Amino acid sequence: MSSPSTSTDHAADRAATHLAINGDRLWTSLMELARIGGTPKGGVCRLALTDLDRQGRDLVVSWAKKAGMTVTIDKIGNVFMRRAGKNPNLPPIACGSHIDTQPTGGKFDGNYGVLAGLEVVRTLNDHGIETDAPIEVIFWTNEEGSRFVPVMMGSGVFAGAFSLESVYAAKDVEGKTVKEELERIGYVGDEEPGKHPLGAYFEAHIEQGPVLEDANVTIGVVTGVLGLRWYDCVVNGMEAHAGPTPMALRKDALQVAARIMQETVAIALRYPPYGRGTVGFVQNFPNSRNVIPGRVSFSIDLRNVDSERLDKMDAEIRAFIAKTAEESGLSISLEQVSYFPPCPFEKGCVDAVESGAKKLGYSYMNAVSGAGHDAVYMARLAPAGMIFVPCKDGISHNEIEDAKPEHLEAGCNVLLHAMLDRARAR
Structure with missing residues (x-):
């Protein structure tokens, strides 16, 4: 015969299994926040550290306080909203994202991760559930990097990737x-960035890509984030008149650059399924109709999910450029300007997300993120994981960004159960 305490624990476990968030309340919160900086096309423009950002911050903080949470702010303006746990000495189980947007942003990118965390707390309050560890909801400063660089600024300072002074x-x-702008909007806190302990970190997010929708799957169990290498490439030839100059005697920088651009895509195709190769920025000089191009500057973006494959892609583009320079006789420079290593998420957090989806009966599949998120920096400091839900046509960073309420609700329910798994609910 089981002891009374054991019976009580089992009853609590059974109750927790059927615990669900209030989807209507989550949706209402998202729509209310979206009104701050709302655009005529239905999107949101709420750039970091503007008056609109202050209004958004104030609203979310007011909701947290109404839910009984305490609020602390660090010196880069990251906001930590805490629901007390049974054992205050345990590091908090945290979740979050950002509430700043792109100039033509949508209602869900970032905002969903913050308000899903708030809905988790509201649900725990509704049901009188106490966790051993505290629960925290965080929103990070300037994740988008639209107004100020670097991107993922607040979480990067927190993780020690950037110094506070430089930022x-x-x-x-x-x-x-x-x-100046942090001081102006009143969000320079006293806490030193990075001094805030974390027991684990989860981030719920729209996928920002088309994979889940195409597969008709509700939950993406994110196993990691693609690593990336960004380069600036410059091909130097010689400008000449397009008419009198024979083809064999030309030093056409654009034609040589085009070969490198095509190879960038070819390299990505040789490393499926997560190889990515993109040329998104091009400058052609002198850019005149009847002048052979003398200089072409362009970007190269290579991505993959593991370091070995990304390193091989790097070696291949470098070898191809060296060979092309030798064959063409043109000077070609390649400078790596940014590098993020692939970020695998901690197995326990990934398993907690999968377990939540399975327990709640949602369709799910493993996924990787092709975009950067604050969770990348948090994974350097604590166990971390992410939850993806579909977005319409895979569109994000766009005013028409959209997601189904039932998918947002499902992702929030998975977040709830993943956090309870790590926080040990009673």
């Missing part, structure tokens, strides 16, 4: 600094 000095196009 404070970053300027927007009007010459306003991050430090």
Whole structure:
């Protein structure tokens, strides 16, 4: 015969299995926040550290306080909203994302991860559930990097990837600094970035791609984030008149650049299923109709899910450029300007997400993120995982970004159960 305490624990476990968030309340919160900076096309423009960002921050903080959470802010403006746990000495089980947007952003990118976390807390309050570890919901400063660079600024400072001083000095196009704007909107906190403990971190997010929708699957169990290498490539030839100059005597920088661009795509295709190769920025000089191009500058973006494959892609593009320079006789420079290693998420967090989807009866599949998220930096500090839900046509960073309420609700339910798994609910 089981002891009374054991019976009580089993009853609590059974109750927790059927625990579900309030989908209507989550949707209403998302729509209310979206009104701050709402655009005529139905999107949101709420750039980091603007007055609209302050209004959004104030609204979310007011909701957290109404839910009984305490709020602390660090010196880069990251906001930590805590629901107390039974054991205050345990590091918090956290979730979150960001509430700043692109200039032509949507209602869900980032915002969903923050408000899903708030809905988790509201649900725990509704049912009187106490967790051993505290629960925290975080929103990070300037994830988008639209107004200030670098991208993922707040989480990057928190993880030690950028110094606070260098980020404070970053300027927007009007010459306003991050430090000045943080002070102006009243979100410079006292806490040193990175001093806030974390027991685990989860981030719920729309996929921002078409894979889940194409597969008709509700939950993406994110196993990691693609690593990337960004390069600037410059091909130097010689400008000449397009008419008098024979083809065999030309030093056409654009034709040589085009070969490298095609090889960028070919390399990605040789490393499926997660190889990515993109040329998204091109400058052609002198860009005149009847002048042979003398210089072409362009970007190269290579991505893959594991370091070995990404390193092989790097070696192949370098070898191809060296060979092309020798064959063409043109000078070609290649400079790597950014590198993020692939980020695998911790198995326990990935398993918690999968377990939640399975327990709740949602269709699910493993997924990788092709975009960067704050969870990438958090994975350097604590066990981390992500939950994806479909977005319409895979469109994001666009005012027409959309997601089904039932998918958002499902992802939030999975977040709830994954966090309870790590926080040990009672």
